[in-house]
Amino acid sequence: AAGVIQSPRHLIKEKRETATLKCYPIPRHDTVYWYQQGPGQDPQFLISFYEKMQSDKGSIPDRFSAQQFSDYHSELNMSSLELGDSALYFCASSLAKNIQYFGAGTRLSVL
């Protein structure tokens, strides 16, 4: 069965650069969630979209923005990157806000 696809899998950036992470949900899923997992930490919710509208927001820095497009894929844009942004970023998708299925994640390293 098709799963959540995230790209890229690995990303290396310098401080103050920008990064864009992409998420392609399971076909027919209408809700996308973004989570951040720092080293040794548990996943923390950032933001979610339902039917292309933002539906919930967590501790997402103002430097980050996200959107969900007409084909339901989502992008997380991160600007003015800081060393502390180095983390695993997971995307999950669900149908009508039910069971969330996660992608393999993007490992972002900020140097």
Add this chain to the structure above:
Amino acid sequence: DAKTTQPPSMDCAEGRAANLPCNHSTISGNEYVYWYRQIHSQGPQYIIHGLKNNETNEMASLIITEDRKSSTLILPHATLRDTAVYYCIVRVAAGGSEKLVFGKGTKLTVNP
């Protein structure tokens, strides 16, 4: 969302049943108990969820006490590949607060 309490770590012998407990004493009537696991740096994997009745699927069984204040995830025949951090999460199934709030979870180590 209600908070949950889990033991930080557990060990289990390969082939034996692994029983992972979770306390959620402040759970509300419309909140479900979800279990996810994360195998080293991989994306969290959905295991099972339930409201008040016991549930079973191909991966595990979920036993919820009658007062719904605690539950137990059972892996009937643990294998080395079941070594992971297991998260017990309480949330409304749909609507309301949609996010998953991950606590510290239980680090399960399956030993040969």
